Amino acid sequence: MLQETVWDTGKPPSIKSYTLGNFRGLPQIQKLTEEQRFEMEVVGNVLPFKANNYVVEQLIDWNDVPNDPIFVLTFPQRNMLKERHFERMAQTLRDGADKKTVAAVANEIRLQLNPHPAGQLELNVPVLKDGTQLYGMQHKYKETCLFFPSQSQTCHAYCSFCFRWPQFVGMDEMKFAMRESDQMVQYISEHPEISDVLFTGGDPMIMKARIFETYIDALLDANLPNLKTIRIGTKALAYWPYKFITDNDAKETLGLFERVTGRGLHLALMAHFNHHVELSTPAVKDAIRVVRATGTEIRTQSPLLSHINDDAGVWAKMWRDQVQLGCIPYYMFVVRDTGAQHYFGISLTRAHQIFRDAYKQVSGLGRTVRGPSMSATPGKVQVEGTPVVAGKRVIALRFLQGRNPDWVQRPFYAEYDEGAIWLDDLKPAFEDKFFFEDELKTRYSGARTLEKS
Numbered sequence: 001m002l003q004e005t006v007w008d009t010g011k012p013p014s015i016k017s018y019t020l021g022n023f024r025g026l027p028q029i030q031k032l033t034e035e036q037r038f039e040m041e042v043v044g045n046v047l048p049f050k051a052n053n054y055v056v057e058q059l060i061d062w063n064d065v066p067n068d069p070i071f072v073l074t075f076p077q078r079n080m081l082k083e084r085h086f087e088r089m090a091q092t093l094r095d096g097a098d099k100k101t102v103a104a105v106a107n108e109i110r111l112q113l114n115p116h117p118a119g120q121l122e123l124n125v126p127v128l129k130d131g132t133q134l135y136g137m138q139h140k141y142k143e144t145c146l147f148f149p150s151q152s153q154t155c156h157a158y159c160s161f162c163f164r165w166p167q168f169v170g171m172d173e174m175k176f177a178m179r180e181s182d183q184m185v186q187y188i189s190e191h192p193e194i195s196d197v198l199f200t201g202g203d204p205m206i207m208k209a210r211i212f213e214t215y216i217d218a219l220l221d222a223n224l225p226n227l228k229t230i231r232i233g234t235k236a237l238a239y240w241p242y243k244f245i246t247d248n249d250a251k252e253t254l255g256l257f258e259r260v261t262g263r264g265l266h267l268a269l270m271a272h273f274n275h276h277v278e279l280s281t282p283a284v285k286d287a288i289r290v291v292r293a294t295g296t297e298i299r300t301q302s303p304l305l306s307h308i309n310d311d312a313g314v315w316a317k318m319w320r321d322q323v324q325l326g327c328i329p330y331y332m333f334v335v336r337d338t339g340a341q342h343y344f345g346i347s348l349t350r351a352h353q354i355f356r357d358a359y360k361q362v363s364g365l366g367r368t369v370r371g372p373s374m375s376a377t378p379g380k381v382q383v384e385g386t387p388v389v390a391g392k393r394v395i396a397l398r399f400l401q402g403r404n405p406d407w408v409q410r411p412f413y414a415e416y417d418e419g420a421i422w423l424d425d426l427k428p429a430f431e432d433k434f435f436f437e438d439e440l441k442t443r444y445s446g447a448r449t450l451e452k453s
């Protein structure tokens, strides 16, 4: 049943999740047609769906549904599935299939949605000197390793565009999970080139402070001379700011942040905000204030998403609001080649146009942001513009991060193509291959074969 409105009672609000099992009970959902509810059910059986009472009651403007950006961000949308996939699941549900059959059909569809873009599974698994493979970590760029705590494979709500979706739908063998923080510490100590560890998930801020603390304390206790920065990738500020202000572990969480900064390490919350609406409530403003008071920096990032934020004005306002609140705009991403990319994806040339139109509207303090950037197999590739070079219109690109650090900041050019949405769609403008292709193939030939299979 629905929780009473919890926001103005003076008591700490508790999170109430909405998923496939109970979303039909929401009064707000009654305004939709039965057909729309059925469509949500069809899509929600294939892609992960979770909303919560803060998202539903404070972020979504139900008068603007189905166009409201946060509604599109969190509730399943019919066109997120291609027609044939949609029909396949719709028919399965109409036939009244049992749970096992529905799950089997769902998995069959999911496997056709490129669940592991950019060679995530095979290319980036680190190995300890003793040969142990660390499936809970990724090390793609020299300075920064990613750590996926096994306890953070979920979020306070799910973003419909999310490329981490295979982790949320019980495809267990695809879960990156590692309980052992000493393996993480071991790896970082074996790799003096690592200065940053980035906790990710899911959302690490889903963990209770007591559990998160065990990972952080392992790092602090090890006193690793090379470790300078701990980053936490999180959407908790947008989806559940109470984590930092009123939850029963809020004080402990902030205390932990203070312990990190007090040790002279840089602590960065890599905060995901997709729309300025997420910065507008008193709760999120409070949360940003108390997090910053611990000496933590908040850097922000988001993909550019059709139906949600494909508008320069939305980005300009979001960056301005972030700067006003003391956050540092960091990345604009191009949406990945997985899941519902056909629904959320935006062409590279249009992405660049939106980026530029937004960027030119903000002061220098908002121009810390970089993008639009694709996290592709060879690295993070930024679309720089569409200049005319040697009499020919091209797409100018550069690496912001590369598997080989020497690739970074070298301009290169692709044939102008308004339809291209990802690096794989682009052809070199002046040569027969891009400068990094041979090296990528030879360095990762074994892994490339795996990726294709």
Ligand SMILES: *Cc1c(COP(=O)(O)O)cnc(C)c1O
Residues within 6 Å of the ligand: 138, 140, 141, 144, 145, 146, 198, 375, 380, 400, 401
């Ligand atoms: C983006 C990213 C990082 C961090 O890169 P920065 O440019 O330092 O923020 C690290 N690892 C992977 C796999 C990434 O995609």
Ligand code: SF4
Residues within 6 Å of the ligand: 154, 155, 157, 158, 159, 162, 163, 164, 201, 202, 203, 234, 235, 272
């Ligand atoms: S909060 Fe991050 S990991 Fe979680 S669903 Fe959204 S994008 Fe994915």
